[in-house]
Amino acid sequence: MNPEFWQKRWQEKRIGFNQSEVNPLLIKYWTELNLLAGSRIFVPLCGKSIDMVWLTAQGHDVVGVELVESAVQEFFAEQNIEPSVHQHVRNPAIKCYQGQLLSQKVEIWVADIFALTFTDIGNIDAVYDKAALIALPAEMRSDYSEQMRQLSVDVNKKAAVQLLLTLNYDQSKKDGPPFSISHEQVQQYYGSYYQVTELASEPTSIGSAPELKVTEQVWLLS
Numbered sequence: 138m139n140p141e142f143w144q145k146r147w148q149e150k151r152i153g154f155n156q157s158e159v160n161p162l163l164i165k166y167w168t169e170l171n172l173l174a175g176s177r178i179f180v181p182l183c184g185k186s187i188d189m190v191w192l193t194a195q196g197h198d199v200v201g202v203e204l205v206e207s208a209v210q211e212f213f214a215e216q217n218i219e220p221s222v223h224q225h226v227r228n229p230a231i232k233c234y235q236g237q238l239l240s241q242k243v244e245i246w247v248a249d250i251f252a253l254t255f256t257d258i259g260n261i262d263a264v265y266d267k268a269a270l271i272a273l274p275a276e277m278r279s280d281y282s283e284q285m286r287q288l289s290v291d292v293n294k295k296a297a298v299q300l301l302l303t304l305n306y307d308q309s310k311k312d313g314p315p316f317s318i319s320h321e322q323v324q325q326y327y328g329s330y331y332q333v334t335e336l337a338s339e340p341t342s343i344g345s346a347p348e349l350k351v352t353e354q355v356w357l358l359s
């Protein structure tokens with residue numbers, strides 16, 4: 138999945154992954170992370186997800202990262218926020234959109250997740266991965282999980298807690314994205330550094346393949 142693939146998807150408005158309602162699994166399982174109000178939440182590959190609005194309503198600051206600038210602009214336009222736009226103070230290659238929602242700070246950075254460093258991100262308290270890991274093909278996922286670990290460690294090298302949503306279906310019946318991720322793969326990507334706990338597994342469907350039998354898993358990585 139190269140940047141042009143995603144640019145084209147946004148340009149042609151083929152964004153079936155974007156939900157008009159807050160993800161019910163986020164609402165149901167977020168408290169498992171035991172976060173204090175005022176925590177800073179990192180949302181990789183965030184698109185224009187309304188889940189970021191819900192996170193601010195929980196009293197959190199949000200920092201999202203998204204490759205496609207028009208997606209970021211759409212987020213702020215749809216939330217009726219006039220963002221300030223500036224270059225990242227330490228990394229001028231990153232364009233930062235920043236606004237205020239319910240007195241919380243919402244920043245979305247236009248950047249490639251793989252081009253970021255720990256110093257760019259600064260301290261974060263938790264990660265919300267919805268349709269990020271599953272957006273990436275198998276050959277990119279180990280690098281992605283390692284990058285996420287490196288971006289989310291604190292000064293003591295302890296990685297921030299994560300809520301991760303994945304899908305599981307017969308990959309021979311449909312091309313991704315979204316890609317199917319098995320339990321073994323979740324362990325392979327995250328098991329060395331996190332305690333991996335499956336919080337839920339529920340039937341769901343994929344808009345582009347409504348007949349496919351799909352389950353959605355919710356993972357706590359701590």
Ligand SMILES: C[S@@+](CC[C@H](N)C(=O)[O-])C[C@H]1O[C@@H](n2cnc3c(N)ncnc32)[C@H](O)[C@@H]1O
Pocket residue numbers: 143144154155156181182183184185186202203204205208248249250251267268269272314
């Ligand atoms: C499947 S969508 C999910 C978006 C959002 N998480 C949601 O649930 O609505 C994946 C998003 O990741 C973005 N993306 C893909 N590769 C990326 C990368 N390397 N760095 C940052 N964003 C990326 C795409 O532009 C797209 O908006």
